[in-house]
Amino acid sequence: MSDKFCAAKEGNYPHTVEGIKQFYDEWAPNYAKDLTHDNYTAPRWLAETIAKLVINKDANIMDMACGTGLVAQELRQHGFTNIDGVDISTISLKFSKERGIYRRLICDRIGTNKLDIQDDTYDGLVLCGSLGQGHLNQECFPELIRIVKPGGLIVFNVRSKTMDTYEKFKDGKFDTDLQELVRKGLWVKEAYKLIPDLVLNEPGHLYVYKVV
C-alpha cells in the first residue's frame, strides 16, 4: 500500500485545496490499485443506486470529483454512455481520460465557484468519496443542484468517521444544512442508507436527493 493510502485510511488529509490537489496528483498512479485491493465498495454502491433510478442509459451523468475514474467504470457497466467528470487533480484526470469512458473531463475546483457547465445539464450526478476535511463540503451543493435538471438525482456518500469528527459535519450540522436546501425548495430527500462497509471496510452514509 502507498503512504497516501495509509494517510487516507486514517483521514490524514491536507487541509488546503492546493494541498489536496498535490496529494491526489501524487496518489493517482497507485490510487486504483490501492483501493481495489482494499475492497473500496463506494463506487459500486453509488453507481448501482443511480442506475436503479435513472432508467435511460443515454442520460447525461456527472461524475463529480471523478479522480481516476473508478465510478465511471461502474457506471459504464450499468450501460451509461454519456458520462462527464470534474476533478482538481490533473494527474488523476489523466488516468480517467485513459479509460476512454468519459465524454468530457473538466479540471476545476468544486466548491461555491461556478463551473463551466450550463444550468440543468445532467439527469444524474454522483459524488463519491469526496466529502470531508480538505475536500468538498455541503457548501458545494447549490452549484451541483444548478447543473442538474429538475427531477434529476444527486447521489453522494460520507464516511461515518468523517461525519462524526469533521467540524463542518459533526453534531448534525451536515444534515441540518442539507435540510436547509430542502426548506429553500432546491431539492427533496429521496433516500438514505447506512452501509456497513461503504468506504475502506468502514461504515458510511449514502444519500439520494432529487432536484426540484
Ligand SMILES: C[S@@+](CC[C@H](N)C(=O)[O-])C[C@H]1O[C@@H](n2cnc3c(N)ncnc32)[C@H](O)[C@@H]1O
Ligand atoms: C477519495 S477521491 C474520490 C475519487 C473518486 N470519486 C472515487 O470514488 O474513486 C477524492 C477526489 O476528490 C478530488 N477533490 C477533492 N477536493 C476537490 C475540490 N475542491 N475540487 C475538485 N476536486 C476535488 C480529489 O482530487 C480526488 O480525486
